[in-house]
Amino acid sequence: MEVATAAKSVAFYTLGCKLNFSETSTIARSFKDEGFDRVDFNEKADIYVINTCSVTENADKRFKSIVRKAQQHNEDAFVIAVGCYAQLKPAELAAVDGVDLVLGATEKFKVTDYLNQLSKEEPAQIHSCEIDDADFYVGSYSIGDRTRAFLKVQDGCDYKCTYCTIPLARGISRSDTLENVMNNAREISNKGIKEIVLTGVNIGDYGKGEFGNKRHEHTFLDLVHALDTVNGIERLRISSIEPNLLKNETIEFVSRANAFVPHFHIPLQSGNNELLGKMRRRYNRELYVDRVTKIKEVMPDCCIGVDVIVGFPGETDEHFLDTYQFLSELDISYLHVFTYSERDNTLAATMDSPVPMNVRKKRSKMLRGLSVKKRRAFYESQLGKEKTVLWEAENKEGFIHGFTENYVKVKTFWNPNLVNQLEPVSLDYIDEDGLVRIKS
Structure with missing residues (x-):
């Protein structure tokens, strides 16, 4: 089967970060310029484009299931893989059943250049580059x-x-x-x-x-x-x-x-200076404290999010507890917790003293629990204050949600007139689901 520019529908699936989402949108606009109609990934399409991620092991594993999902909607569809995983392991992606084209870092924004030569052949075509x-x-x-x-x-x-x-x-x-x-x-x-x-x-x-x-x-x-x-x-x-x-x-x-x-997201990765050195981070915990202190000095209501990695090679119980205590005492608002996973061609993957997976998961669970407490405490500190909410578009079981300027998630009864509106509100109380309610 030939899939050329006569094909009129394309669907996209994005794994990973906000950056990937922004790039998927740009790629989608290039398809629109070629006359394609964009459809939802859950619908039948002539072409499926999957923007991959390789930050976490889980993102790698999800790729095969996403390809299968595309094939279920249209077994004759042309499947294209782009993004970080496509650059790092193009042959591995090309070997996945159903994948037809793999584009690396320099090629992903030129995907429409390949539309006249798309054909479902084996093996999949690979167009990658030296990074x-x-x-x-x-x-x-x-x-x-x-x-x-x-x-x-x-x-x-x-x-x-x-x-x-x-x-x-x-x-x-x-x-x-x-x-x-x-x-x-x-x-x-x-x-x-x-x-x-x-x-x-x-x-x-x-x-x-x-x-x-x-x-x-x-x-x-x-x-x-x-x-x-x-x-x-x-x-x-x-x-x-x-x-x-x-x-x-x-x-x-x-x-x-x-x-x-007033909202910053500042990666930490570890609250232990020895591990920060092994990670080759460009700061120590003292500088991190200085940044948080400065923010809170000039913006007391500022929301501060933190990235942290657990289970890095050589992380002892003492190292982890040092991080836990550091974060517990720090005036931050929430955590994004990443369980360390070995990545090919990284120095960390060759380091001694790997942490057993069950220990990594236990530590991750502890920090996720701390994040819940931190977010709750931050929300409680904002109750009774006047903030402005930007309301979103989705009706979630009769409620509309939005975020304040300092990233407090707020809900009230659904009102379509509020969508995409900025509304001054008083933050009244925390609901059973942990979100802040306002009186309607």
């Missing part, structure tokens, strides 16, 4: 719903963390031009979207490596200053930023900005 060739930048933004968009401003990473495959999957750190970022932000604003979430691999590195060179024409601080002036965007949110790149000037600017909201 050093991924030295150019493609801007992206995604619109997941009517209320917010993920805007990509940076890609790649020059850091050499011992557990991470992202530099192997995405290449060197490089940034969009400030002009392109601003143009994308204005496009988003023109669609009536109220909130932009800045995303990238290492966004604090913004300004480094425009189009593969190492000119520092603009900094991250320049970026946030400029974006704060975009008309129509009510909220700007920084998705994740390394603690060593989060400077006082940025924190202070956010505290008085027009649109930037």
Whole structure:
């Protein structure tokens, strides 16, 4: 069977991070430009595009089931794999039954160039590259719903963390031009979207490596200053930023900005300095405390999220308890907990003293429990305060949900007139599901 440009439907499935979602949207727009209709992944389509992730072992395993799901909808469909896993292990993906085309880091944004040569043949076609060739930048933004968009401003990473495959999957750190970022932000604003979430691999590195060179024409601080002036965007949110790149000037600017909201997500990974050294992180726990202290000094109601890895090679009970105690005492709001899994071609995978999987899972459960307590305490600290909620579009069992500027999740009875509206509210009480209710 030949699948050429006469095929009119395409569906997408995205694994992984906000950055992947923004890039899927850009790829989808290229299909639309070629005359394709986008349909839901749960529907029959002529082409299925799966944007893969390789940050966690679970994301790898899910890929096969997603391919099977596509085949159930249309056994003759053409299945394309792109993204990080496609760059790291193209042959492994090509060997999965049903996969027809695998595109690496430099090829994924040129997927429509292959539309005239698509045919279901074995083996699957692979178009990958040496990751050093991924030295150019493609801007992206995604619109997941009517209320917010993920805007990509940076890609790649020059850091050499011992557990991470992202530099192997995405290449060197490089940034969009400030002009392109601003143009994308204005496009988003023109669609009536109220909130932009800045995303990238290492966004604090913004300004480094425009189009593969190492000119520092603009900094991250320049970026946030400029974006704060975009008309129509009510909220700007920084998705994740390394603690060593989060400077006082940025924190202070956010505290008085027009649109930037009091919410930071700051990776920690471990609260133990010995493990931070083994991970080759570029800070110690003392610097992390300094960042949290500075944020709370100028924005007492700021929400602070934390990434942490459990079960890193050599993590003893003492190391873990050091991290647990550190996080317990820190004025943060929630945790994203990752159970360490060995990744090929990383230094950590060759380290001595691997932690047994049952121990990793036990530690992960403990930190997830701590996260629940932290989030509850943060929500309780906000009760009785006046905040502004941006309401979302979905009717969930008779309720509408939204987030305050400082990322408190709020619910009230469904009202379609509230969708994509900013509403001043008083945070009244915490419901049985842990969300904050307002009186209607």
